[in-house]
Amino acid sequence: MKQLLCKNGSTPENASEALQNLLEQADHKVYFTCLLKPSEAVYEVLEQMADPSEYSEILTDDPQIYRQLSEGDHPLLKQKSIRFYDDPAISLRLLYSLERGMEEALDTRVWLKCGGYLVIEPTEAMTVIDVNSGKNEAKKAGEDTYYQVNLEAAEEVARQLRLRNLSGIIIVDFINMAEKERQKELLETLKNLTAGDPQHPRIVDMTPLGLVEITRKKSHPTLAEQFKR
Numbered sequence: 001m002k003q004l005l006c007k008n009g010s011t012p013e014n015a016s017e018a019l020q021n022l023l024e025q026a027d028h029k030v031y032f033t034c035l036l037k038p039s040e041a042v043y044e045v046l047e048q049m050a051d052p053s054e055y056s057e058i059l060t061d062d063p064q065i066y067r068q069l070s071e072g073d074h075p076l077l078k079q080k081s082i083r084f085y086d087d088p089a090i091s092l093r094l095l096y097s098l099e100r101g102m103e104e105a106l107d108t109r110v111w112l113k114c115g116g117y118l119v120i121e122p123t124e125a126m127t128v129i130d131v132n133s134g135k136n137e138a139k140k141a142g143e144d145t146y147y148q149v150n151l152e153a154a155e156e157v158a159r160q161l162r163l164r165n166l167s168g169i170i171i172v173d174f175i176n177m178a179e180k181e182r183q184k185e186l187l188e189t190l191k192n193l194t195a196g197d198p199q200h201p202r203i204v205d206m207t208p209l210g211l212v213e214i215t216r217k218k219s220h221p222t223l224a225e226q227f228k229r
Contacts, residue, residue: 043074047198048220049162058083061092105163106224110156116149118156122224126169128220129157129175133175145174149184158193161201167218170201174210 022190042065046058058080060066066084069077085092093099104110110118120127131153133146157172172190177183187206194201197216203212 019115020060038060042068042078044220046076048165050159051162051196052076052078052080053196057082057083059083059085059092061085068101094219102227106227110160112149112152112156114149116153117152120160120164120166122222125164126171126188129160129170129172131172131174143177143182145181146177148179150174150186154190155193156188158190161194161199161214161216162197164223165201165220166222170214170216172212172214174206174212176210180221182209 004099045051056079058069058077060069060082061084062213063084066082070082070084085095087095099201108120110120112118112134113133117132119130121130133149144157153174160166161170174186177186183206187203190212194203194214199217199219201214201216204215206212
């Protein structure tokens with residue numbers, strides 16, 4: 001509790017006094033009243049879920065979150081438009097099909113624009129991500145095609161790490177490529193794509209079979225753990 005108070009502006013020296021004041025307030029409150037909410041919680045979610053360069057606007061239908069963001073000066077809000085949604089005709093959840101988006105975010109298969117797809121399988125020991133060429137499976141598909149599929153897959157892997165908050169050991173099974181130079185380029189691309197991740201994933205190496213090992217620090221429950229079906 002004292003750590004939470006410090007996050008909300010109290011110093012370690014006056015945290016005990018702040019806690020005492022909070023307990024005194026509790027005596028005059030009804031059950032289930034929120035006495036303290038982490039002021040940085042909304043920023044942690046924004047930082048965790050997506051790269052700030054990927055969006056220019058934040059839309060919310062929660063008055064408290066809107067007020068906090070519109071009055072805040074957090075670095076994540078730089079050059080971001082903050083809008084409050086209050087259309088009674090259709091909810092924000094329905095407008096953006098949030099339920100469907102959540103289902104897709106929890107699905108084991110993630111489609112790529114090129115026709116390939118990822119299969120994401122969490123296990124007790126690690127998370128395995130398999131890259132498949134999909135519609136590019138034709139006989140004419142060769143090294144160039146596999147390289148392009150792998151590049152697009154690397155971009156999506158970096159996005160899924162943050163979106164699903166995957167952590168621990170993650171093994172990515174890219175499509176095999178014979179050319180060593182392209183393997184190095186793919187590995188470097190993946191490192192660049194994950195450089196802005198707040199959990200600082202470590203890209204270990206690529207094996208001759210195209211397996212890439214990633215380690216990522218666990219900070220919060222994964223998306224699947226938060227929304228167990």
